[in-house]
Amino acid sequence: MSQRPIDKLCDALQDEFDRDPRGGKGITTLLRAYQAERRDWEEWSLWSDERYTRNLVACRESFELLILCWKPGQQSPIHDHAGQNCWMSVLEGQLEEIHYSEPKSSATAGQVRLEKGRAKSLAAGGVAFIEDSIAYHLTQPSGGARFLQQLLLRQRQVHLAIRCLRSS
Ligand SMILES: [Fe+2]
Numbered sequence: 001m002s003q004r005p006i007d008k009l010c011d012a013l014q015d016e017f018d019r020d021p022r023g024g025k026g027i028t029t030l031l032r033a034y035q036a037e038r039r040d041w042e043e044w045s046l047w048s049d050e051r052y053t054r055n056l057v058a059c060r061e062s063f064e065l066l067i068l069c070w071k072p073g074q075q076s077p078i079h080d081h082a083g084q085n086c087w088m089s090v091l092e093g094q095l096e097e098i099h100y101s102e103p104k105s106s107a108t109a110g111q112v113r114l115e116k117g118r119a120k121s122l123a124a125g126g127v128a129f130i131e132d133s134i135a136y137h138l139t140q141p142s143g144g145a146r147f148l149q150q151l152l153l154r155q156r157q158v159h160l161a162i163r164c165l166r167s168s
Helices: 005-019 026-037 040-044
Strands: 053-059 063-070 086-092 094-101 115-123 127-130 136-141 148-155
Touching: 005 026, 005 040, 005 053, 005 063, 026 086, 026 127, 026 148, 040 053, 040 063, 086 094, 086 115, 094 127, 094 148, 115 127
Parallel strands: none
Antiparallel strands: 053 063, 063 148, 086 127, 086 148, 094 115, 094 136
């Protein structure tokens, strides 16, 4: 049985993470090439009127790959990435990403009002990268597109596996 294009993408991504556990420059090239040539992501295109959906394609040792499906007016919360590298690839539609950061000096401990930073639009074929030292962010569809499909690649944290051995 021949391998599906999305499975080939996952194998190629794993090779990249094997070379560089944080993900190398080749990641962006692979995501762009997949978007340009393939349509087999539609198996994971699931939509909801309630909120955007996150559909797991693959969970490998080094990464998770998801397809996110958005309708107009749906948006993510402002969020961080828990120390992980994260790539966003637009499959169809247009994505808007808005950065937020903590103010340099905050007068009061406890609640902090985040400062809005730059907004950037990403069209189909575009790939963007985010990690915590860059900013927090919010993402949503933009440009009046009817819908947005996005590939989300998230580096997984490497945890030490603790094995419990039991003598018989
Ligand atoms: Fe994010």
